[in-house]
Amino acid sequence: MAVAAVDMSFMEDPSIFSKSRYHQDDEDNFNLADLRACEPQAFAMAPVANPKSFCLDIKKSGEAPKLMDFMKGTTTLGFVFQGGIIIAVDSRASMGSYIGSQTVKKVIEINDFLLGTIAGGAADGSFWERHLNRLCRMHELREKERISVAAASKLLANIFWQYRGQGLSCGTMVAGWDKKGPSLYMVDDQGDRHKGNVFSVGSGSTFAYGVLDTGYRFDLTVDEAVELGRRSIYHATHRDGASGGVARVYHVHEKGWTKVIAGEDVNKLHYMYAAEKNLKGDE
Amino acid sequence: MEAVRKGASVVGVLGKSCVVLGVEKWAAAKLQDTRTVRKIAKLDSQIMVAFAGLTADARVLVNRARVECQSYRLTVEDAPTVEYISRWIAGTQQRYTQRGGVRPFGVSSLIAGFDPDKKPQLFKTEPSGAYSSWKAATTGKGDKSIREYLESAFEPDLDDGAAVKLAVRSLLDVVDGGAKNIEIVVLTADAPAETLSEDRLEQLAEEIEREKEEEAKRKKDEDN
Numbered sequence: 001m002a003v004a005a006v007d008m009s010f011m012e013d014p015s016i017f018s019k020s021r022y023h024q025d026d027e028d029n030f031n032l033a034d035l036r037a038c039e040p041q042a043f044a045m046a047p048v049a050n051p052k053s054f055c056l057d058i059k060k061s062g063e064a065p066k067l068m069d070f071m072k073g074t075t076t077l078g079f080v081f082q083g084g085i086i087i088a089v090d091s092r093a094s095m096g097s098y099i100g101s102q103t104v105k106k107v108i109e110i111n112d113f114l115l116g117t118i119a120g121g122a123a124d125g126s127f128w129e130r131h132l133n134r135l136c137r138m139h140e141l142r143e144k145e146r147i148s149v150a151a152a153s154k155l156l157a158n159i160f161w162q163y164r165g166q167g168l169s170c171g172t173m174v175a176g177w178d179k180k181g182p183s184l185y186m187v188d189d190q191g192d193r194h195k196g197n198v199f200s201v202g203s204g205s206t207f208a209y210g211v212l213d214t215g216y217r218f219d220l221t222v223d224e225a226v227e228l229g230r231r232s233i234y235h236a237t238h239r240d241g242a243s244g245g246v247a248r249v250y251h252v253h254e255k256g257w258t259k260v261i262a263g264e265d266v267n268k269l270h271y272m273y274a275a276e277k278n279l280k281g282d283e
Numbered sequence: 284m285e286a287v288r289k290g291a292s293v294v295g296v297l298g299k300s301c302v303v304l305g306v307e308k309w310a311a312a313k314l315q316d317t318r319t320v321r322k323i324a325k326l327d328s329q330i331m332v333a334f335a336g337l338t339a340d341a342r343v344l345v346n347r348a349r350v351e352c353q354s355y356r357l358t359v360e361d362a363p364t365v366e367y368i369s370r371w372i373a374g375t376q377q378r379y380t381q382r383g384g385v386r387p388f389g390v391s392s393l394i395a396g397f398d399p400d401k402k403p404q405l406f407k408t409e410p411s412g413a414y415s416s417w418k419a420a421t422t423g424k425g426d427k428s429i430r431e432y433l434e435s436a437f438e439p440d441l442d443d444g445a446a447v448k449l450a451v452r453s454l455l456d457v458v459d460g461g462a463k464n465i466e467i468v469v470l471t472a473d474a475p476a477e478t479l480s481e482d483r484l485e486q487l488a489e490e491i492e493r494e495k496e497e498e499a500k501r502k503k504d505e506d507n
Contacts, residue, residue: 143367151359158358 073242075204076106076117077212077232078173078184080197083222085175085182085252087115088229090204090237091245091263093122102245103263111136113256114152114176119202120189121169129172132156149176153185153193161191171201175252182252204236204243211235222251226260234273237266284410286389290335291322292425294453295393296437297405297418298446302395304333305450305467307423307458323468323478327352330365330396331468331476332372335423336410337389344388348372364398369406369414377412387411391422401472419449425457432456443469447479451487462488 073094078087089107093100108116108129114136118125135155139147153174160168171188186192186199198216200208211232220228226249233247246263274281291307306322323333324345330352334341351371355363372392380387387410394406407422408414419437421429432453441449447469454465462484470476479487 143364148359148361150361154358154360 074106074119074202075200075208075233075236075240075243076119076171076173076202077198077200077205077208077229078117078175079199079212079216079225079229080182080184081216081218081220081225083220083225083251083253084177085115085184086225086229087117087173087175087250087252088233089117089248090233090243090266091248092237092243094242097241099244104245105248107248107250109257110152110174113146113178113252114149114174115250115252115257116156116175117173117201119171124168124189125170125172128156128159128168128170131159146178148178148180149174149183149185150178150180150195152176153187157187157191157193160187160189164189164191173199173201177252177254177256200232200236202236202243204240207239208232208236226251230261230264230269231273234266234269238270284336284387284389284391287336287391287410287422288424288426290337290391290423292421292423292429292454292457293322293333293335293393294421294429294433294450295333295395295405295407295417295419296433296441296446296450296453297395297403298443299440300403301443301446301469301471302331302397302403302405303446303450303467303469304331304393304395305454305465306333307425307454308464308466323466325476326368326394327356327362327396328475329362329470329472330368330394331470332392332394333468334390334392336391340388341390341392344372344375344390344392347375362399365394365396365404365406366398366416369394369408373408373412373414376408376410380410380412393420393422396470397472403472421453425454428457429453443471448487448491451484452491455488455491 074090074092076087076089078085087107091104091106092102093104104122106118108118108126110116110129110133116125116129116132118129132152132155136147136152139151156172156174160170168189171186174185174187176183184196184199186194186196186201188201197218198212200212212228215228215231229249230247233249237243237245237247244266246265247261247269248259248263249261251258251260271281274283291309293307294305296303304323308322323331326332326345326348332345332348334345348368348371352363352368355367372394376388376390379385389410391407391409394408395404397403405417405420406414407417407420418439419433421433433449436449436452447467450467451462451465455461458464463481465484467479467484468476469479
């Protein structure tokens with residue numbers, strides 16, 4: 001059959017790639033107003049001349065120094081091992097040097113088999129991850145099978161890409177166990193998305209990486225892995241002022257996820273680890 | 284739709300590990316270059332479509348479906364299932380039946396291929412936007428007579444050779460001119476689609492003729 005030249009007009013507006021897969025083309029006018037109320041396209045943009053470069057413009061104009069410098073004051077980490085995935089987070093919310101809360105939940109239970117972590121703006125992270133839950137559920141209903149972790153993280157990354165430069169601040173990890181086994185993806189507010197085995201996100205990540213990289217082996221047992229996660233969080237909270245509170249550890253396995261450590265005060269952990277070394281902990 | 288009923292016959296057969304699509308080739312005018320009239324198109328590496336009805340409508344639908352397959356691959360990082368793309372094509376066809384100012388696609392298509400888990404699938408879509416899964420399906424001019432034949436002759440889990448023969452035989456019944464007016468494409472899970480050559484088709488046609496004669500003789504012997 002004679003094929004006409006391929007219609008490449010879809011390349012002209014890159015933002016359509018980030019539209020939800022379940023977005024129906026506008027031309028058909030089938031969209032129900034309430035269904036679309038929460039769709040990204042219906043969001044109000046910043047009331048400035050050029051919303052897409054809002055953040056850059058503010059920085060350049062120098063009008064509000066540091067206003068748009070989002071610091072991700074937190075420590076979250078995740079790693080893949082033979083028994084699945086361990087996700088460990090701290091629970092401190094800080095606004096500069098003011099500690100807002102010591103009991104924040106930085107792991108979002110997207111659904112029974114997907115976990116997401118938030119570093120950065122809590123509102124951005126938790127809203128979009130709950131939105132992701134809705135998209136995952138729609139996928140399940142339509143396709144009659146669970147969404148893969150690759151697709152779920154891609155949906156999230158596309159959303160962040162669409163809002164790139166407009167002030168979202170979020171570094172997240174999406175972890176789950178699907179047909180291809182356990183997968184861990186790091187997605188950030190620039191639309192960056194990477195698959196990997198070991199990730200740590202947040203201001204305390206450098207400290208966590210030190211301990212994590214030292215102790216990481218693929219063939220850790222579940223208990224060893226949980227301990228590694230907890231210890232890495234503790235060390236990060238000890239040295240990073242913006243991390244603290246309690247350590248939470250989740251384990252993602254074939255049947256879903258389990259909250260292994262609901263919250264252990266890192267202060268107590270400090271003295272516990274010190275005692276293991278026969279120290280008092282006041283050094 | 285009328286256009287579909289007047290279109291060239293198309294048949295699809297599911298084997299155990301292959302899918303076969305066959306179409307009736309219109310007798311081309313002498314000056315026409317037959318190679319440019321392709322009625323079986325590739326949508327994705329392991330999904331093919333054959334259609335009956337208005338060729339131009341089908342061309343547009345196939346182009347859009349190809350883009351949709353790639354879009355799916357980009358977002359989900361996996362090949363689309365045959366069911367997914369059939370549903371999408373059917374949905375597109377349906378949208379054009381419920382809007383002002385447009386007319387429906389005058390195309391009925393058979394979408395055959397393999398899911399990422401290597402299961403063979405065959406789907407049929409209609410201008411109304413309905414779609415369903417079939418073990419062996421047909422559409423176009425010879426719809427009724429081919430379907431009756433398939434219902435009597437189809438068996439599940441056919442091997443590749445038997446599936447091809449079934450497709451060829453069902454088309455030969457309705458096509459004038461024999462093997463040279465038929466095009467057959469065979470798709471297996473791991474290899475690209477293979478279009479059977481004219482020689483191979485002639486060969487098959489002869490085998491089928493012989494089998495038909497043997498069957499006729501056996502029936503006569505039984506009657507006696």
